[in-house]
Amino acid sequence: MPNVNALPLLPRDFDAAIVDLDGTMVDTLGDFDLALNRMLAELGLPAVGRQFIEHTVGQGSEHLIRCTLAEVGAVAELYDAAWAAYQRHYDAVNGEAAEVYAGVVEGLAAMRAAGWRLACLTNKPGAFAKQLLARKGLAPFFELSFGGDAFERKKPHPLPLQKTCEALGTLPARTLMIGDSRNDAQAARAAGCPVVLVRYGYNHGEPAESAAPNAVVDSLVELLR
Numbered sequence: 001m002p003n004v005n006a007l008p009l010l011p012r013d014f015d016a017a018i019v020d021l022d023g024t025m026v027d028t029l030g031d032f033d034l035a036l037n038r039m040l041a042e043l044g045l046p047a048v049g050r051q052f053i054e055h056t057v058g059q060g061s062e063h064l065i066r067c068t069l070a071e072v073g074a075v076a077e078l079y080d081a082a083w084a085a086y087q088r089h090y091d092a093v094n095g096e097a098a099e100v101y102a103g104v105v106e107g108l109a110a111m112r113a114a115g116w117r118l119a120c121l122t123n124k125p126g127a128f129a130k131q132l133l134a135r136k137g138l139a140p141f142f143e144l145s146f147g148g149d150a151f152e153r154k155k156p157h158p159l160p161l162q163k164t165c166e167a168l169g170t171l172p173a174r175t176l177m178i179g180d181s182r183n184d185a186q187a188a189r190a191a192g193c194p195v196v197l198v199r200y201g202y203n204h205g206e207p208a209e210s211a212a213p214n215a216v217v218d219s220l221v222e223l224l225r
């Protein structure tokens with residue numbers, strides 16, 4: 001297995017990379033903030049703050065909506081109405097208040113130049129993920145993209161990574177996971193993929209190091225030179 005602790009990596013170290021979306025490639029907190037708070041306003045519920053959102057995203061929309069209803073003291077029976085409102089509002093804002101992090105385009109270009117195959121794997125619903133990648137000009141880097149609704153389980157379960165390696169036709173040990181949270185790190189470890197986390201994303205309010213990845217970087221450009 002390549003020594004991921006010694007960055008930068010060499011092109012021959014990996015055949016592919018699986019890249020997370022929210023908090024890794026795109027800062028989407030603004031979109032989450034708009035969609036969630038419009039959902040709450042529509043239901044006549046109080047707003048939630050940015051820090052709560054930052055600490056809660058990463059485990060898919062269902063988890064985010066359930067935690068948000070609990071945070072504002074709403075009854076769980078509102079879930080179906082909340083889900084429908086959230087999907088409608090997120091669809092309307094997707095990408096509007098989101099920005100690609102510095103170094104992402106350069107980092108992805110270096111991976112492609114190294115001959116690595118690229119797949120995007122996110123817990124975000126697949127339709128929103130595809131739309132966001134296209135709107136931010138990142139879609140052309142990716143051969144495949146899978147959302148949180150693509151498989152029976154979401155990260156931190158290893159299944160989505162195993163299925164993505166299968167779809168790429170690559171061995172987990174030769175497929176690098178790049179993410180921002182413990183969900184990415186746990187899933188990668190259990191699937192047998194080495195994992196690098198970015199320091200700037202959303203890791204439930206904890207430092208990226210606490211998820212025990214193989215390495216932590218400040219930018220995707222640090223991976224390959």
Ligand SMILES: O=C(O)COP(=O)(O)O
Nearest residue numbers: 022058059060122123124
């Ligand atoms: O929608 C989410 O929970 C965020 O998902 P991601 O970090 O896996 O892209």
Ligand SMILES: [Mg+2]
Nearest residue numbers: 020022023180
């Ligand atoms: Mg993420």
